[in-house]
Amino acid sequence: MKLGLQLGYWGAGPIDNAPELIAAAEEAGFDAVFTAESWGSDAYTPLAWWGAATERVKLGTAVAQLSARPPTSLAMHALTIDHLSGGRHIIGLGVSGPQVVEGWYGQPFGKPLARTREYVRVVRDVLAREDRVTNDGVHYPLPYPADAAGSTGLGKPLKPITHPLRSDIPIWLGAEGPKNVAQTAEIADGWLAIFYSLGLAPQYEEWLAEGFARPGARRTRDDFEVAASAQVVITDDVAAAIDRYRPSTALYVGGMGAKEKNFHAELYRRMGYGAAVDEIGALFLAGRKEEALAAVPDEMVRETMIVGTADEVRAQIKQWEAAGVSMLMVTARDVDTIRQLATLV
Template structure:
């Protein structure tokens, strides 16, 4: 088991103690540090800024949103960060959802799986630097067709000026639905899992195996990384810890997506919490946020987090590892917790 520090995206401002958290993570044996983006701070700038003070940890995006940049642009970001970090970059990508893609980026959301496949292929073509990058679409035409609306007809195929440090920068995909997880198993180097539960490990492994069985699949299961974002708390007061995470669960289930399409809510439906999801969503959409939080069952929170005494947390980490998770991406926000988790995982003689 590896540990990653998930810094996520900013709220109203930067994470005040991010440099201290990152330093503690590197000192404590963490494997990687990740940043994210939603519709505020971007993922790459904080990663490069804060990552410049590191020398060992891998630096990843979890996730950078596909709609935010053309694939050639994100390839430029990736090869730049990889050079500056000495080959420590992980490019984590995700499709986000229609509210953000169409409402914030002004891009169509239709056919997200096909878009992801094409997007990743263009990035790999840029990083391979074997020739001029050409893509026939239909989503990312390179060069822009001469007969397309607004075209000057002067577009030309190019290959990157800068030679990538690595042609095989690992690409991990954030995926929640079965088809997207299968696609991840086929074309990616790792899966960024959110709201993971070991209880459904067999289902997840079946989805990954489906993708890895397809012709031309990139990795075998032994070569593939599964990184699960998880809240970890070492405490004797489990009910209080669960209560602290109910507001964020209610937000993502009830407010981070439309009533017609909310990928986070669908994850919990597949986990068997359909009635709770309906109640949380109804309260949230009606503006009854306190009622939405109160409608979140304890177990709905607990099974996607690791909480308890040090011994209980150690045992749970072993259970997640046995389920197929190779990295826990923890959302720790205190230096003490970062160090405690590092000592807990990396000092275990059986690990």
Template sequence: MKLGLQLGYWGRGPIDEAPALIAAAEQAGFDAVFTAESWGSDAFTPLAWWGSATSRVRLGTAVAQIAARPPTSVAMSALTVDHLSGGRHILGLGVSGPQVVEGWYGQPFAKPLARTREYVQVIRDVLAREAPVTNAGPHYPLPYPSDAPGATGLGKSLKPITHPVRPDLPIWLGAEGPKNIALTGEIADGWLAIYYTPRLAPQYEEWLAEGLSRPGARRTREEFEVAATVQVVVTDDVRATLNEYKPATALYVGGMGAKEVNFHAEVYRRMGYGDAVDEIGALFREGRKDEAVAAVPDEMVRETMIVGTADEVRAEIKRWEAAGVSMLMVTARTVDLVRELGTLV
């Protein structure tokens, strides 16, 4: 089992303690450090800035949003970070949701799986640097079609000036649904899992196996990485810890997506919490956020986190590893906690 430090995206400003946290993580034996983006700070700039002070940990985006950049642009960012870090970059990508994609980026959300497949292929073609990059589309045609609106017909196929450090730079995908997880197994090198629960590991493995068995799949299961975002808390007061994390659960289930499409809510439905999801979502949308938090069952929080005494936490980490998880992506906002987590693996 490996550890990844998830710094996430910023709130109203930068994470002041990030340099100290990253230094502690590298010293404590963490394998990787990750940044994220929503509709504020971007994922690549902080990663490069803070990562410049590191020498060993891998540096990943978890996740960079596909709608934010054309695939050739994100390929440029990835090969740049990989050069600057000496080949330590992990490119983590995700589709986000329709509210962000259409509301913030002004891009269509339809056919997210097809878009992801095409997006990743263009990135791999850029990094391979075998020929000028072309793509028939329909989502990311290269060159831009001469008969498309606004086209000059002068578009030229190009290959990157800069030679990538690693043509096979690892691409991990954030995925929550069965079809997306299967696609991840087929075209990616790792899965960024959110709200993972070992209880459903056989189901996850079945979905991954479908993709890993497809013709042209990149990895075997032994080579494929599963990085699960999880809160790890050493405490004697489990109930207080669960109450502390219920607001975040209520926010993602009730507020991070539309009523019609909320991928986080669907994850919990597949876990068997459909009635709770309906109640939390209804309360949240009515502005009754305190009641939404109170409606979150203890077990709904507990089974997607690792909490208990040090011995209990170590036993749980072994259970997650046995379930197929190769990395725990943890959130820590103090140096002492980073160091403590480093002793548990």
């Protein structure tokens, strides 16, 4: 089992002690650190700024949003930071959700599977630098069609001026549903599992197996990364830890996504919490957030956590490893916790 430090996206301001956290993670033997983006801070700038002080730890985005930049632009970011870090970059991508894609980026959300497949293909073509990059797909056509609205017809195929340090920078995809996970196994090098549940592990493996079995699949299960986000809390007071993370569970289930399409809510339904999801969502939509928090069952919070004494946490980590997780992505926010976690794997 490997450890990754998930720094995530910023709230009102930067993470004050991020440099100390990253230094502690590298010293403690963490495999990677990750940044994210929503509709505030971006994923690449903090990764480059903080990563400049590192020497060994891998630098990943978990996730960079597809709609935030065209695939050629993402590939430029990736090849640049990969050069600057000496080949330590991990490209983590995700589609986000319709509220962000259409409300913030002003782009259509439809056909996320097809968009992801096309996006990844263009990124790989840029990094391969074997020829000028063209794409006849409908989502990211290159060059821009001469007969399309606003076109001058002067676009021409190009290939990157800068030679990528690695043509095979690993691409990990954030995915939650069965079709997304299967496609991730087919076209990517790793899966970023935002809410991993041991109870669903057999289903996850079925979805992954479907992707690996497809013609032309890039990886096999043996060389494919499963990086699961998890709140790992070492404590004698499990109830207090659950209360601390109850608001986050309520927010993702009830407040992150539209009523008609919330991928996080759908995942918790698969875990067996359909009735709770309905109640939490209804309360959030009614503006009754405190009641929504109270409606989150303890076991629903515990489902995606690793919590208990040091010995109990060590045993639970072994369970996650046996279930197929190769990296735990933790959100530790103090140096002591980072050092303690490193002793448990």
